[in-house]
Amino acid sequence: MSIEIRNVRKNFGSFSALNDISLDVPSGELVALLGPSGCGKTTLLRIIAGLESPDQGQVLFNGEDTTERHVRERQVGFVFQHYALFRHMTVFENVAFGLRVRPKQTRPTEAEIHRRVHELLNLVQLDWLADRYPPQLSGGQRQRIALARALAVEPKVLLLDEPFGALDAQVRKDLRRWLRRLHDELHITSVFVTHDQEEALEVADRIVVMNKGVVEQIGTPGEVYDNPATPFVYHFLGNVNLFHSRVHAGFARIGELELEAPEHAAAADAAALAYVRPHDIDIQREPDGASAFKAEVSFIHPIGPIVRLELRREDNSEIVEAEVTRERFRELDLKDGESVYIKPRAMKLFLAEAA
Amino acid sequence: MTARPSKSNTVLPGFKPALGYTIFYLSLIVLIPLSAVFLKTTLLTWDAFWATVTAPRVLASYRLSFGAALLAAVINGVFGLLVAWVLVRYRFPGKRLIDAFVDLPFALPTAVAGIALTAVYSTNGWIGSWLEPHGIKVAFTPLGVVVALTFIGLPFVVRTVQPVLEDLEAEAEEAAASLGANRYQTFTKVILPSLWPALLTGFALAFARAVGEYGSVIFIAGNMPMVSEITPLLIITKLEQYDYSGATAIAVVMLVISFVLLLAINGLQWWSSHRHTK
Numbered sequence: 323m324s325i326e327i328r329n330v331r332k333n334f335g336s337f338s339a340l341n342d343i344s345l346d347v348p349s350g351e352l353v354a355l356l357g358p359s360g361c362g363k364t365t366l367l368r369i370i371a372g373l374e375s376p377d378q379g380q381v382l383f384n385g386e387d388t389t390e391r392h393v394r395e396r397q398v399g400f401v402f403q404h405y406a407l408f409r410h411m412t413v414f415e416n417v418a419f420g421l422r423v424r425p426k427q428t429r430p431t432e433a434e435i436h437r438r439v440h441e442l443l444n445l446v447q448l449d450w451l452a453d454r455y456p457p458q459l460s461g462g463q464r465q466r467i468a469l470a471r472a473l474a475v476e477p478k479v480l481l482l483d484e485p486f487g488a489l490d491a492q493v494r495k496d497l498r499r500w501l502r503r504l505h506d507e508l509h510i511t512s513v514f515v516t517h518d519q520e521e522a523l524e525v526a527d528r529i530v531v532m533n534k535g536v537v538e539q540i541g542t543p544g545e546v547y548d549n550p551a552t553p554f555v556y557h558f559l560g561n562v563n564l565f566h567s568r569v570h571a572g573f574a575r576i577g578e579l580e581l582e583a584p585e586h587a588a589a590a591d592a593a594a595l596a597y598v599r600p601h602d603i604d605i606q607r608e609p610d611g612a613s614a615f616k617a618e619v620s621f622i623h624p625i626g627p628i629v630r631l632e633l634r635r636e637d638n639s640e641i642v643e644a645e646v647t648r649e650r651f652r653e654l655d656l657k658d659g660e661s662v663y664i665k666p667r668a669m670k671l672f673l674a675e676a677a
Numbered sequence: 678m679t680a681r682p683s684k685s686n687t688v689l690p691g692f693k694p695a696l697g698y699t700i701f702y703l704s705l706i707v708l709i710p711l712s713a714v715f716l717k718t719t720l721l722t723w724d725a726f727w728a729t730v731t732a733p734r735v736l737a738s739y740r741l742s743f744g745a746a747l748l749a750a751v752i753n754g755v756f757g758l759l760v761a762w763v764l765v766r767y768r769f770p771g772k773r774l775i776d777a778f779v780d781l782p783f784a785l786p787t788a789v790a791g792i793a794l795t796a797v798y799s800t801n802g803w804i805g806s807w808l809e810p811h812g813i814k815v816a817f818t819p820l821g822v823v824v825a826l827t828f829i830g831l832p833f834v835v836r837t838v839q840p841v842l843e844d845l846e847a848e849a850e851e852a853a854a855s856l857g858a859n860r861y862q863t864f865t866k867v868i869l870p871s872l873w874p875a876l877l878t879g880f881a882l883a884f885a886r887a888v889g890e891y892g893s894v895i896f897i898a899g900n901m902p903m904v905s906e907i908t909p910l911l912i913i914t915k916l917e918q919y920d921y922s923g924a925t926a927i928a929v930v931m932l933v934i935s936f937v938l939l940l941a942i943n944g945l946q947w948w949s950s951h952r953h954t955k
Contacts, residue, residue: 411870419856
């Protein structure tokens with residue numbers, strides 16, 4: 323089922339949580355709402371679910387206006403950050419809950435409920451925990467049970483609020499891959515909220531980047547990462563170096579450096595900010611023409627497969643962060659205090675008015 | 678799950694002095710006076726004891742005391758839950774005032790409560806005069822006893838349920854709603870089971886308080902032998918006749934019944950809060 327959000331606004335007192343949000347989620351996609359805390363992503367999710375109602379605007383499921391429909395009748399599966407399992411019920415009863423509360427005419431028989439619940443518990447690979455109570459489970463297990471419970475009512479839409487937020491790093495990784503595989507099996511339209519860019523980039527078909535109640539960019543993980551629409555998106559999706567520059571007729575000037583900027587051919591001596599990812603900083607021992615800064619290595623942090631370097635530019639003493647592979651690092655054989663030549667391999671320019 | 682204080686590696690210091698003090702204190706305040714009751718009773722022969730505690734008038738008073746206390750505790754269980762619910766879940770003007778009213782039965786001298794209730798519920802009182810044409814008499818009947826016991830027991834249920842209700846996570850209710858449960862199902866299947874332990878505690882406290890209540894009841898009960906005479910009143914009557922052993926004999930029976938009932942309620946409460954963690 324597709325979801326459309328039309329001009330949704332929501333205020334909490336004088337705080338504007340959502341400011342005219344419009345958004346399409348095509349049927350069968352797994353979409354991430356990504357943003358820092360307080361950006362309104364959870365509020366948007368709760369409005370889609372019907373747990374919150376918008377001050378203005380509409381929510382459409384398959385083209386049908388559901389704004390006024392109660393959460394009970396929306397056929398959404400909602401997975402809460404802190405699981406919200408029913409503590410006094412066994413895992414089995416938790417999953418069966420959605421089936422048992424159906425009105426008599428549509429309630430499955432006891433045998434059918436048993437079959438369905440065990441099928442779902444097998445799907446989340448936790449059938450052996452059917453008789454346990456939630457407090458006896460680990461966080462990852464609880465979250466999978468919460469998911470099974472939400473799926474039991476055969477929702478048309480699955481909504482997950484920071485589903486892995488309360489789990490530790492390893493479990494998070496396993497569980498998000500597992501969620502991706504599950505989604506590939508079930509193809510149920512899903513929206514999940516996260517503040518973790520890595521999680522969104524890895525799991526989602528499309529990412530909606532939000533900030534301060536507005537949508538900054540919508541796109542595939544590749545699009546938003548490689549082609550950020552706004553400086554915010556660039557900042558939010560990973561580390562970044564900022565260079566002050568001037569753009570004139572298709573060329574950007576950073577300090578002594580002149581780089582091609584064909585997308586800004588029309589700009590005439592405009593101030594701009596150049597954004598460069600640390601892994602897009604090229605490091606050389608020898609000067610490569612005039613197109614590099616001289617810099618001094620001030621810190622070396624080896625982090626797993628990569629080495630993070632802090633470099634101090636010679637011309638204005640600004641710190642530039644760079645990431646190189648271990649291999650390249652060994653090749654360069656760098657030491658603290660040594661001089662190197664650096665240049666951006668790729669960058670994104672935002673003119674001053676936009677930044 | 679179970680943390681047992683051990684000699685070598687406990688974070689909390691002073692287990693022994695704390696336990697020692699607890700036992701000493703409980704002995705001084707509770708156990709010694711109560712055992713005196715038992716000791717005094719042993720002055721009676723077994724036959725005399727049995728004759729005293731099974732006299733028809735005494736048996737009738739047990740029925741009234743325990744019956745009315747149970748009924749009052751049940752009423753308080755239902756309406757106390759309702760009051761707690763309203764105080765926690767809704768916002769309305771005067772909420773703080775109502776919240777404060779709940780504690781009044783704690784603070785009011787019970788005799789004042791008894792006189793006030795009698796005045797209101799007697800056949801020419803505000804409520805009594807209105808009930809009288811319907812053939813309902815409250816004051817000077819067992820019904821009056823129930824009313825008085827309900828009055829003094831109310832705060833127990835409200836004050837035990839209220840904090841638990843406040844801590845109840847809204848997410849569980851939202852989850853129930855998103856799974857298709859209506860309000861009634863959400864209440865009976867999700868909220869109520871979480872409140873059970875607290876509700877039982879409140880019930881037990883209200884019941885225990887009602888069994889021992891004296892001051893407010895004797896005004897409204899009318900104290901007719903075999904009809905509206907509570908056990909504590911019988912004990913007082915015996916004391917006034919200098920029949921100390923007879924008084925303590927009845928007290929012993931009350932104590933034993935109360936203890937067994939409270940133990941049963943505690944067991945129920947333990948069961949209801951531990952069955953989900955096994």
